[in-house]
Amino acid sequence: xxxxxxxxxxxxxxxxxxxxxxxxxxxxxxxxxxxxxxxxxxxxxxxxxxxxxxxxxxxxxxxxxxxxxxxxxxxxxxxxxxxxxxxxxxxxxxxxxxxxxxxxxxxxxxxxxxxxxxxxxxxxxxxxxxxxxxxxxxxxxxxxxxxxxxxxxxxxxxxxxxxxxxxxxxxxxxxxxxxxxxxxxxxxxxxxxxxxxxxxxxxxxxxxxxxxxxxxxxxxxxxxxxxxxxxxxxxxxxxxxxxxxxxxxx
Amino acid sequence: xxxxxxxxxxxxxxxxxxxxxxxxxxxxxxxxxxxxxxxxxxxxxxxxxxxxxxxxxxxxxxxxxxxxxxxxxxxxxxxxxxxxxxxxxxxxxxxxxxxxxxxxxxxxxxxxxxxxxxxxxxxxxxxxxxxxxxxxxxxxxxxxxxxxxxxxxxxxxxxxxxxxxxxxxxxxxxxxxxxxxxxxxxxxxxxxxxxxxxxxxxxxxxxxxxxxxxxxxxxxxxxxxxxxxxxxxxxxxxxxxxxxxxxxxxxxxxxxxxxxxxxxxxxxxxxxxxxxxxxxxxxxxxxxxxxxxxxxxxxxxxxxxxxxxxxxxxxxxxxxxxxxxxxxxxxxxxxxxxxxxxxxxxxxxxxxxxxxxxxxxxxxxxxxxxxxxxxxxxxxxx
Numbered sequence: 338x339x340x341x342x343x344x345x346x347x348x349x350x351x352x353x354x355x356x357x358x359x360x361x362x363x364x365x366x367x368x369x370x371x372x373x374x375x376x377x378x379x380x381x382x383x384x385x386x387x388x389x390x391x392x393x394x395x396x397x398x399x400x401x402x403x404x405x406x407x408x409x410x411x412x413x414x415x416x417x418x419x420x421x422x423x424x425x426x427x428x429x430x431x432x433x434x435x436x437x438x439x440x441x442x443x444x445x446x447x448x449x450x451x452x453x454x455x456x457x458x459x460x461x462x463x464x465x466x467x468x469x470x471x472x473x474x475x476x477x478x479x480x481x482x483x484x485x486x487x488x489x490x491x492x493x494x495x496x497x498x499x500x501x502x503x504x505x506x507x508x509x510x511x512x513x514x515x516x517x518x519x520x521x522x523x524x525x526x527x528x529x530x531x532x533x534x535x536x537x538x539x540x541x542x543x544x545x546x547x548x549x550x551x552x553x554x555x556x557x558x559x560x561x562x563x564x565x566x567x568x569x570x571x572x573x574x575x576x577x578x579x580x581x582x583x584x585x586x587x
Numbered sequence: 588x589x590x591x592x593x594x595x596x597x598x599x600x601x602x603x604x605x606x607x608x609x610x611x612x613x614x615x616x617x618x619x620x621x622x623x624x625x626x627x628x629x630x631x632x633x634x635x636x637x638x639x640x641x642x643x644x645x646x647x648x649x650x651x652x653x654x655x656x657x658x659x660x661x662x663x664x665x666x667x668x669x670x671x672x673x674x675x676x677x678x679x680x681x682x683x684x685x686x687x688x689x690x691x692x693x694x695x696x697x698x699x700x701x702x703x704x705x706x707x708x709x710x711x712x713x714x715x716x717x718x719x720x721x722x723x724x725x726x727x728x729x730x731x732x733x734x735x736x737x738x739x740x741x742x743x744x745x746x747x748x749x750x751x752x753x754x755x756x757x758x759x760x761x762x763x764x765x766x767x768x769x770x771x772x773x774x775x776x777x778x779x780x781x782x783x784x785x786x787x788x789x790x791x792x793x794x795x796x797x798x799x800x801x802x803x804x805x806x807x808x809x810x811x812x813x814x815x816x817x818x819x820x821x822x823x824x825x826x827x828x829x830x831x832x833x834x835x836x837x838x839x840x841x842x843x844x845x846x847x848x849x850x851x852x853x854x855x856x857x858x859x860x861x862x863x864x865x866x867x868x869x870x871x872x873x874x875x876x877x878x879x880x881x882x883x884x885x886x887x888x889x890x891x892x893x894x895x896x897x898x899x900x901x902x903x904x905x906x907x908x909x910x911x912x913x914x915x916x917x918x919x920x921x922x923x924x925x926x927x928x929x930x931x932x933x934x935x936x937x938x939x940x941x942x943x944x945x946x947x948x949x950x951x952x953x954x955x956x957x958x959x960x961x962x963x964x965x966x967x968x969x
Contacts, residue, residue, distance in 0.1 A: 411761075414761065421934075422934035422935070423621075423934055423935045423968045423969065424931060424934060424935055424936070424937060424968050426621050426968065427621050427658070433761060433793050434761070434762075434793050434794060434795050434796065434798075435795055435796035435821055436793060436796060436797070436798050436819070436821060442621060442623070442658060443623075443743055443744070443746070444743065445719055445721045445738050445746075445747045446721030446722060446723070446729075446738060448724070448726070449724045449819050449827055449829065449848075450827075450850075450856075451821065451823075451824055451825050451826070451827055451848070451850040451856070452821075452824045453824045453825045453850045453852070453854075454850055454854050454856065454901070455853075455854040455901075455902065501824070502824050524852075576710075577710045577758040577759075577760065577761060578706070578710060578712065578758055580761060581758050581764060582764075582791065582793070582798070583756055583758070583764050583766060583791060584712070584756070584758075586721070587702070587704075587714075587718075
């Protein structure tokens, strides 16, 4: 065998090996729960910065409440300003690195609050934030299922630390769109707290799906439901002064 | 001018200003306003004591009042302006002391807070104005604040006075913020001790589920450096712990506060705090704390050791919010109970009632002036 043929043969083998290894890597990534969850997380938040209006409608025990807020978020940090109804105008909620503060007119200074506190109805304050299931939970593929006619992978998520908002989550991720379409949230004792359904009618800066609505339903009283609608997201940089505790009441 | 007419005239002028400014082209998106009107009544169950013999402080037993509290903010891009003028009208009934059996009117108009701010870019902000400058995670008192330890938590309807500050802040990144602050005037804080200008350098650090701040401060009267700070940790999604402290400065002796909160599944939360101030007064009679001990009437707590428990349900039954607070003075064993009730009606209106009960002897800190107080009324927001 000539040297040229040998070089060609080596190149061919190297190229073939690269293609095969790349394909194997893609296949592995496609099956890797963490990679899938990270893509699903990206559809519910933006590392660079995103702002949107959110309308929250809550039906609790036959009583309907509404709240309109303006959210400015970067990665998992956000500032939520309540706009309407007028009695809530000026109230603000800030989350930075998992720390949350609440401020309102008349309150001398922001108070630290836990992520467990409710915003309205079934929606916790922490539900405004982008999800970070890929990092905060250990994921196991629990099977396959169909949600609204869409084939999904069902993940069983177990909190890695006590810092996670929920101890366990069953999470349905669309196989085709790689977005979370349904979730069930459980307490430490294994009790189902609430279920959520997600829609992705908005588009991200890259044209991918972006969260447009979350419907959260009480597990005990199924008539108690809260719908969070994300309106006209804008993908712009959020200045550091926006997400600053020092400037929350100023 | 008649107080009622003055209030009405001010209201008309203010409303016209807000409406015309909001309607003006170019200002519609730049002007933010919130106007709160309060109609309230108060009752004070005064006690005869050496702190207030013969009602020397001329405190009324009953008051009926009307407050107008507009908050206006104008965003001009690089420049921000805000102002919070206040109008108060009171009708007061006296049942004790030299004024017993009399009634009078009182009105006041003042600017509690205002500020002009320059946003220089790259996270740098300069501002000057009159502000109620507060920080720290504590509910009872803020020992880390060298300018005003009171934090207005006793009654959310009563505003803390604004002081004059010049302020420079640099937000370096999402983790670090640095602030240089000069307190240039006592503003509306009526402190007993003579005012002297104060200066502070504050460093804030926000970590993953924790935060901390270090404050170095001094003032022109006592140039010794005071070191103070605060920190908080999120131990879980329900448990928070926090602390505040101060060493040195005018008060010389150290003070610290330790606390924590637990949030229940329904959203209500319980807060517990312990506060120790080594420079606090140990005189048996509270009056002596002011006469001999040099305690300041503007200070909200003057003794050494306190515990506080607070339970808050922000959404008890739909739109009812409740807070109960118990403060125990561990040195003189006096107690203060506070209940705060708020009931939302419609989109703009809120009924509120704040009741306080002091349980102690007339020479104790809690109980030396009044055994109880109630404030109730209605708030309408525009």
